[in-house]
Amino acid sequence: MAKDIAIIQVCFNLLDPYQRALYDRAAGFPNRSGYVKRLIQWDAERAGRGKLLLRRTGQIRRSQTIFRQRVLFKGG
Secondary structure, three states: OOOOOOOOOOOOOOOHHHHHHHHHHHHHHHHHHHHHHHHHHHHHHHOOOOOHHHHOOOOOOHHHHHHHHHHHHOOO
């Protein structure tokens, strides 16, 4: 199956304690791409637009909801 993959880079200033903490948090996940995608999904849902869009495209699954609850809302 062919893929059309786009890459967005995020830069962190590791000398800034806040950005270093963000970097350390993201670096702790083996699937960083998936983690960032879930953050974007969560942000879109909070804005009130994302859930409808993801449902319409058929991309939201139970496993993603469980993952989001475990990772984003564990407060760590």
